[in-house]
Amino acid sequence: MSDAFATNHDSYYPIGETIAAELPTHRTGELAALQTVSTMSRFGRNQTIFNEGDDANYSYTVVAGGVRLCKLMSDGRRQIAEFLLPGDIFGFEAGDEHSLTAEALSDVVVMRCSRSNMERISDEHPVVRKQLLSLLRRELSAAQDHLVMLGRQTAKERVTSFLVQLAERAGAANGDSLDLPMGRQDIADYLGLTIETVCRALSDLKSSRLIGIPSRHQVTIRNLDALEAIAVGDE
Amino acid sequence: MSDAFATNHDSYYPIGETIAAELPTHRTGELAALQTVSTMSRFGRNQTIFNEGDDANYSYTVVAGGVRLCKLMSDGRRQIAEFLLPGDIFGFEAGDEHSLTAEALSDVVVMRCSRSNMERISDEHPVVRKQLLSLLRRELSAAQDHLVMLGRQTAKERVTSFLVQLAERAGAANGDSLDLPMGRQDIADYLGLTIETVCRALSDLKSSRLIGIPSRHQVTIRNLDALEAIAVGDE
DNA sequence: CGCCCTATTGAGATTCATCAACTGCGGTGG
């Protein structure tokens, strides 16, 4: 879980377009205002961005790469709460401390915005404020779906739901391939399963011809309808 | 799950103190402003307050009794996301629709506030706005803890964590008794277990003398430290 | 080419779910 090679570069950007150009606008939308007061940072694979319990001085937006947000139990058990892709915002906390640990799934570029700037901007711009509120509620709603998955779905249903989620997020259809920026262990920790169970479920879907697995980090959707049916429990 | 006897009475209150007096102030705090534009309603045990997918025209505050928020799968599997006690706010949604179903655990009294009033007040009062934001973030943080429970804890740990949560919420110490307004099936659906497994775990804790079970709806805390240790996985 | 890391597959152990019987309590009515 440790990574020696990773280093962390900060670089100050003037303002605006260069950064904005890299962001999928459908996700960040009007939060663009934040970019004007943000700093770019870079993290290597498996590097920690912040730990649960750290002072929550900054919020972040993913620019490139992927991030996982997780909780660790004292004996090492891990639960991943969320995978973040470009455009996603994280580290925007209730209290003084981060409630989750953030780690880079792959090499990742993030924009960092200080808490005070965040608050100032959201006080000044009702639009930004509403967006942040709406962001939180969407996250809450996503967490609730995640609860159903962990509490009431079988292993196969969880893995399938996960793939369907990714497919929807990417707007993928039959024949398209999905990128899996995370490893199998990450998927297992997101789904509350072991890595072996995840593998078996994937192999199973593959031999049923619902998916293809051209490489470790790619899955081809072959029959999205069937996957959606399995995800909801219609065998 | 259907209940014939339950009926629903609405009654308009003038303003203020009579209602405020019934509320535990530590929870609602300055959200008191909402009370001035709220309506009181009453629901019987197991009665539905709103369904997932219903138009989210109102937000609610529990005044007396308990409420469960849950998700249902098409085949009847149920996951309870949250139990609400007096002072808790719910039904404050991201989109046009409620993302969860709300049902009365017992006979319950709620204050209802229209979405438009809610938005107007939160636009006019920065304090209320910040409180709602903070409320959402606390809920999100609670949901994340719930994810760990469902994804990574054993049955015994889950049941124990649940009791510890209740004890903390009630500020209970060794020797104190907790009220369990919900039934065993509700607990099971909250913890992602079956009713039998919940029973066995409770019986187990009882025979280890960590708790007492004077009645169906009460649990006596005998050794909170030991319970907390089990909840975290220190056998 | 060979090593290392990740993923996959296999066999046996364990936890929890399922199915079924029984208990205890509160309410109702004789």
Next chain:
DNA sequence: CCACCGCAGTTGATGAATCTCAATAGGGCG
């Protein structure tokens, strides 16, 4: 006042799903 009924909870026996442990495979990189 007591007997019966019904529901919620508890306990027991069995089985299935998933975890654990172990061996094997595959891909990228020095």
